[in-house]
Amino acid sequence: MKQLTSAEVRQLWLDFWQTKGHSVEPSASLIPVQDPSLLWINSGVATLKKYFDGSVVPENPRITNSQKSIRTNDIENVGVTARHHTLFEMLGNFSIGDYFKAEVIPWAWEFLTDEKWLGLEPSKLYMTYYPEDTETVELWKKTTGLSDDHYVPVEDNFWDLGAGPCGPDTEIFYDRGEKYQDLPDEDPEMYPGGENERYLEIWNIVFSQFNHLPNGEYVPLKHKNIDTGMGLERMVSVIQDTPTNFETDLFMPIIEAVQALGTKAKYGDSKLTDVSFKVIADHVRAVTFAIGDRALPSNEGRGYILRRLIRRAIMHGRRLGIKGNFLAQLVPVVADIMEAYYPEVKADQSFIQDVIVTEENRFNETINEGEAIIEEVISSLKSAHEKLMPGEQAFKLYDTYGFPLELTQEYLEHAGIEVELDGFEKSMQEQRDRARAARKSSTGMAVQSDILGEIDVDSAYVGYDQLEVETRINTILAEDAFVSLAQAGSEVYVVADQTPFYAEMGGQIADTGEIVDENGQLIGKVVNVVRAPGGQHLHEVVLEAPLVLDQTVVLKVDRRRHHSIEKNHTATHLLHQALKDVLGDHANQAGSLVTENHLRFDFSHFGQVTPDELVEMEAKVNQAIADAFPVVTTVTTIDQAKAAGAQALFGEKYGNEVRMVDVNHWSIELCGGTHVANTAEIGVFKITSESGIGAGVRRIEAVTSLAAIQEYQQQEAILKELAEGLKVKKFFNLVSRFAQFREEHKETVQQLGALRDKMNAQAAGQIFDHVEEAGDLTIIAQNVPNRSMDDLRKIADEWKQKASSDVLVLATSADEKANLLIAVSPKAIEAGVKAGDLIKQVAPKIGGGGGGRPDMAQAGGKNPAGIADALAFAKEIIAK
Template identity: 60%
Template structure:
């Protein structure tokens, strides 16, 4: 076996399959593009689904990749096992209707055992097969030459995710030797494929040969596919003779850096601290890559996963004696480990560090806040003579305040309380069920169909230069079948050439008409999309007879097209302006370019200020008024990158690309349509800016006529305001409104002064009405004040004058009740607590509340219950 680094193993794999005619697909973003069924990219095949279900036909049916992936269903086990990870790399080779079992098996065997490649000892390799897959078993036996004891039949070796492609699989295992066996020799799991550490699965070959239909029947696929995956971390652990994945060069540099940050703790000192080192090393890898790909910490979706990973890593850092923010210091370590294939981490190091550090420092504040709340909960449990911290309380601390479960349990146990694990898990499961119910109902992979994938006719796009074209109708589809002619209804058409733009890259499709030789409109084009092999597929409403092979005149709706291209060019300009104002980290995360407006989504972890929006808008308009030429050139991808062209979100680029260059200011790869000069846009106006998800924000804007109409609408609204404030001239509206606001403030101030005087007068009345129960003096009264703030002011007077031991005040306004309870030091020493008293009387007014021992408050919705609440004070003091 060769001694190799992880980077060498990855490169060898890609080089091997490149030598077998495969195209190397770059690793895609961890954040899925146009796939609502996935939270993260979780496998090598996840980004290739469009090829497997036939919606797109690849240029080369042989593909290989090294794909970064995230799986989060087992976070709790990370660090405790040898091979669980949140982020991992899957090395894969794929065949889309090209080679099948024989080549896939031979390729895998050659790469693993050939001296030129990994040079594994064949005697240490075992394979598992699906019992009914006699062909795979025959290839392993007769062609590869494996003996019967090296081939194990396992019933579970069938890959199936529901409707869509499925089929048997064959797994490859490496025998690490008896010294790695973690179970008894005679244990029934002691075999390749069993639950043990000796036989390590390194590769899975999936033979995708059936369509799993919605009715749960299976039929042969029109095109059989190969989908394989080899875990890089596992293979490297074998090559580097590492007991677990964490002792490889993928993780050890991070672990050693954590050792330097810890208070004298070293990896290997104990099993408990080793878990902490592993958790930190694993989680900072996932955080660095995910944040670099545009995901940001938040309270939902992907952001919630990142927040959970970061907080788990911080807590394990504390177990190693690291009390300050430290994870951000590990980002460059991750970047240097992975830079040979993933240079993006180091390129975005400053941004990733900033996000991680901000989140760490916020969490340190959360820990302190959470501890204060937890101590109150524990105090309440003990005060009520309970011995168990309820699962609901644990979950609330975890879910609402982000307080780690393990820390809650540790503090509770230190306080002598038991922990309701079952109740907590019940709450967690309820949350998972809610999340599952909210996910997309779309299938994770479509059922393969040959109708569109087998279309090989030519279809050229001429819309870059012409919005009208005469062209032959080469194909008609109606009711999922090819027809020779059609007279009515809807259909899909393919022409030899077309001026209609197909929906892609955020730009909506062109619409228009199809006219016959007699000048009659025979179809309205309502949408255009690309077929799997790239042809322009026109969805039409048929108005007259269409016949295959006949020439027709195609005419794009030029008014809508011209408005769309203005918005498309403006989108490029906004992208550039946004980076200039917010920074290079603000990357496009989706867009929509339509005739009436444009929408631009981008990654940004903070708020966008009004001043920043004004600056962006100003930059775009200045570039419009400069009348900059917009030049589009076709070139190869390497030349485009050398020009500094930015790639747009979610786009895949082949060898030849189009570059849209706005006077060397904005240069982007783009297949869409654009104006010839920025002055054609006329005017650009931002309509709104908002947050739409974890670290993703959206700008909506308009151009040209729509921008003018928006300005006119806003002017009319300003005129209405001028009329309301009686300002004869628009330019005086601001000063007039400011004057009215000042008058309002003065009136409010005067009102507050009068309210305070009234409250003071009431205080002199109610503070003389002192009652006594069991030697405890109290004041309980309803007062006429406007809010809780004035109740607190009365409580301050009560405290300063030491009126009584207990104070209970109530006020009602707009069918809402506010209650305030205060306790003197003497009352607290006797065992009375404001929080407990307010909880006892608040139900009388239809509410609830709580607070500290010295002061608590509550709200309610039943003013009629105030007398009962105040009367209950005496009862409570008597009972307690």
């Protein structure tokens, strides 16, 4: 067997399939684009759905890739088993309705066994197949010439996710030899496809040839497809002959770097510490790539997963005895390992490290907060003579404060307390169920869109230079059928030889306008334009007159609307560069919307954007507009554009030939949209809002030109109204008048606060005279009308200082709402009275609920009439 590095294996794969006419699809971002069914890109085929479902026709039906992927559904197995990873690379080759079994099986054999490629020993390879798929096993026999024992029928070899494309598959296994066979020959799982370490699956080839209908029927697909997957980490472990994936050159440099961080443990010393080394190595790879793709830690969605990975790695570092922050130090090691195919990781290294250090510091603060909470829990459990922490409580520490279960158990162990694990697992499962329900379900790829996929005509977009063009109608679609005549009043989809209408794409909305005949008479209104699978511009038209196939017409774009869209689109480019200038190069586009009325720009940023920063960005954009910079659009190659410093936009797929939009060499982006010829045409730029919309993603909305002037006019009207209300004649006097008004208001609030404190003190003096006996304890239970909850707390603070009774129960009502507060002395707690438990029993009397600590709790409700019953019930409970 050839000795190869992981980088060489990856490159051999791509080189091989290029010799078979495949185009290399670059590894896409781990963050799915326009696919709400996925939290992460989780396979090589996930980014190619658009080709398999027919919504886009690829330039080349033969595709190969090495796709970075993340799966976190079984994170607990990472480091424990030999081959579980969160981040992995899937090598794939795909045929979109082109070649099939007869081609792919000999090619697979060639790649695996030919000395020019991997050069594996043929006798060590075994193939599984679906029992009814006799064609596949016969092809394998013909191709390999191996004995019959090398082909194993397996009933599970059928790839089916429910409704949609499906088909049989064949898996290729490598025999690693007897040294990986721990169990005797009688082991029933010791065969290719069984649960064992000797026969290792290295490749799966799916023959997508049926459509699984909702009624359970399987019908042949019109276009048969090939979808394959070879895990790079697993293949490298075979070639480098390592016990697990973690001893390969993809992981060992990270593990060695962890050993150098001050831990006394050495990899290989024990299974327990080995798990920690593996978890850290695995998680830092996933975290590095995810942050590089602008996923940022948060408390929801993929940000929550990312935060969990970081914290899990930190916890395993603590187990190895590593002190202080360490995870960010491993990022350069990951960057060096992956640089051959992922140079962007090294380029983003500093940003990735900054995010991880910020998260490490935050987790250290969380640990301190969690320790304080656990100490309180321990105290409460001890006072109640409990030896078991409820699982729900441990889960809250984990879910709300990010406190790992293992750390909670470690703290409780010293106090002789255990965690009720069934309750913890139940809460964890409920959270998983909620997460699944929150995401849109997907049962796989849709069936090919036959009618749109059959549009096979030429259609050129000329809208960069013309907004009106005479052309021929070459396709009419009405009610999912091709027609030669459409009547007035119908809604149809139309394709023409040429079109000036921009199709919705890259965040820019479509043009609208009219179709007229050669005499200028209106035929129909174009209300939207989208791209057909073959790339043609598909016009959605409401007909005012009949339309005939092959008819000569004039397509006219709404010029005013088109120019408004252009102004906003060019403004997004200026804003993007201003963001980078002000916030840093990490502020990359994460989505956009360009309409005729406004623009919306989403960008990655893991901090707040200050008002001063917004002012600076707005000023930079307006300066570029005032400078009247020419906007130069050049058609060039992707390599030349990158060499010129052009930025690629989020979610866009670029061919070898691209459009580069250059604004005075300050803003240079790859963009297929339409733009003004000079920034002066934009007129003025005004930011209307800035907000956070998700984990590490923020949004700016803005307007330009006349819309910006209208925004200023609205603000001026508000200023006029304020000036009249504050009785000032000039706007610039508003600030001083408002400052004066604020001081007056502050004084009034202070006076009211002093009066309220005096009233509370008087009320407290009267309340504390009403001490009653309740069993062995004393209680004060009083209704104090028209007080806030803050007032009740202040009275409780004074009660605590004076120790007027063992239990205090206060009630108040205002605006048809009721509030309760219960405070309990240490003596009463020792006697078994807990404020939190007591208020849960009493609160229903006021139509509400509440909770709190053993010494103090509060509740709210919507039934003030129940206050008297609540106070009486509290006395009754205490007496018992």
